[in-house]
Amino acid sequence: MSNATLQRRSLVKQMLAGADGNLLVIAGLGSANWDVTEAGDRPLNMPLWGSMGAPVPMGLGLALAQPKKRVLVITGDGDMLMSLSSLATVAAQQPDNLAVVVLDNEKFGETGNQATATAPRNNGPTDSGAGTDLAMIAKGCGIADSATVREVSEVAQLVKDARTTKGPVFRLVKVMVEKLEFVMPPQDGAHLKDRFRQALGIKPT
Amino acid sequence: MNVELKSAEWKDQIFDVFQDHDIKQVFHVPDAGHSRLIELCQKSNSIRTLALTTEEEGIPLAAGAWLGGQRSVLLMQSSGVGNTINLMGMPKTLRFPFLTLITMRGDYGEFNSWQYPMGQATPKVLEAMGVLVYSVDKPEEVKATVDAAARSAFNGGQSVAVLLRQKLLGIKNFGKK
Numbered sequence: 001m002s003n004a005t006l007q008r009r010s011l012v013k014q015m016l017a018g019a020d021g022n023l024l025v026i027a028g029l030g031s032a033n034w035d036v037t038e039a040g041d042r043p044l045n046m047p048l049w050g051s052m053g054a055p056v057p058m059g060l061g062l063a064l065a066q067p068k069k070r071v072l073v074i075t076g077d078g079d080m081l082m083s084l085s086s087l088a089t090v091a092a093q094q095p096d097n098l099a100v101v102v103l104d105n106e107k108f109g110e111t112g113n114q115a116t117a118t119a120p121r122n123n124g125p126t127d128s129g130a131g132t133d134l135a136m137i138a139k140g141c142g143i144a145d146s147a148t149v150r151e152v153s154e155v156a157q158l159v160k161d162a163r164t165t166k167g168p169v170f171r172l173v174k175v176m177v178e179k180l181e182f183v184m185p186p187q188d189g190a191h192l193k194d195r196f197r198q199a200l201g202i203k204p205t
Numbered sequence: 206m207n208v209e210l211k212s213a214e215w216k217d218q219i220f221d222v223f224q225d226h227d228i229k230q231v232f233h234v235p236d237a238g239h240s241r242l243i244e245l246c247q248k249s250n251s252i253r254t255l256a257l258t259t260e261e262e263g264i265p266l267a268a269g270a271w272l273g274g275q276r277s278v279l280l281m282q283s284s285g286v287g288n289t290i291n292l293m294g295m296p297k298t299l300r301f302p303f304l305t306l307i308t309m310r311g312d313y314g315e316f317n318s319w320q321y322p323m324g325q326a327t328p329k330v331l332e333a334m335g336v337l338v339y340s341v342d343k344p345e346e347v348k349a350t351v352d353a354a355a356r357s358a359f360n361g362g363q364s365v366a367v368l369l370r371q372k373l374l375g376i377k378n379f380g381k382k
Binding site: 060085089092 | 360
């Protein structure tokens with residue numbers, strides 16, 4: 001078992017508190033989507049229902065297109081593991097308005113809590129990972145401001161880093177394994193995309 | 206007109222089409238066939254050029270750019286198409302315009318047997334994912350084809366791929382005759 005003590009829902013709610021027209025949020029599929037939606041469904045959230053591995057490059061394209069807005073990508077360890085090299089693509093562009101927060105419970109939550117590579121090695125026959133450190137990978141890819149958050153006392157700074165610290169920012173947050181309610185946003189991708197663009201004041205084609 | 210000059214000409218024309226269609230982000234992997242076009246984009250003040258680690262990143266990047274109000278293009282080789290297939294569903298699910306220009310390998314006189322499986326499958330897998338496939342093998346048709354593809358994408362809201370055939374690009378032979 002992971003010895004994490006942070007609860008994902010509460011800290012996501014704090015990261016998104018008072019979200020206004022300046023904050024553009026991409027949420028990865030599965031738990032991160034439900035976390036962000038529980039904090040409050042809003043047009044400037046783009047919660048994904050599929051497309052594993054997409055949130056970081058999607059956040060990058062958005063951050064470059066909207067350099068005056070803050071772009072916050074919230075996703076899980078399984079999703080991040082599927083697109084590790086996109087962190088190098090982010091580092092090459094150095095978007096100062098992009099933050100990536102990975103909620104790491106060391107599990108593939110949607111498929112039955114199998115261990116991801118971020119789980120410790122030698123953790124028993126069915127629960128062992130590789131001890132992969134995503135913050136170190138982000139730093140190694142060239143995102144200098146990469147760090148790990150484990151304690152409740154660090155959450156206030158995490159919120160600040162997610163919302164305002166000069167990007168690119170990468171935060172790995174070790175969170176508990178919890179069984180939580182599914183809180184679902186609309187599923188229609190075209191609707192989610194259209195309401196997002198409309199909220200930004202972009203005219204339909 | 207010698208072949209080299211002609212080749213430079215159609216590559217410059219693709220860049221002109223990008224400008225005409227207000228392309229703001231261009232995603233690419235290193236590619237001999239696209240290298241002149243990539244350099245033109247890198248030198249441009251109006252286009253942001255991103256080098257990718259894998260072609261797959263190009264689809265969510267295009268989605269993010271479109272969410273933020275910008276048009277983009279993905280440049281890749283036929284061998285990279287296979288890396289994009291699952292995420293090629295995004296333009297359909299989110300219903301956003303998507304344009305990609307693909308330099309073909311394993312297509313016409315290819316010497317490298319490793320290029321054939323993906324090269325030959327490229328149009329089929331693109332079509333299977335609902336991408337419109339345009340194909341061009343004559344230098345004088347490049348500009349009009351890329352322009353039509355951009356119209357189908359950005360005016361017509363479609364996913365469109367332009368295959369730049371090996372007949373157009375010239376056969377890569379690594380010095381072998």
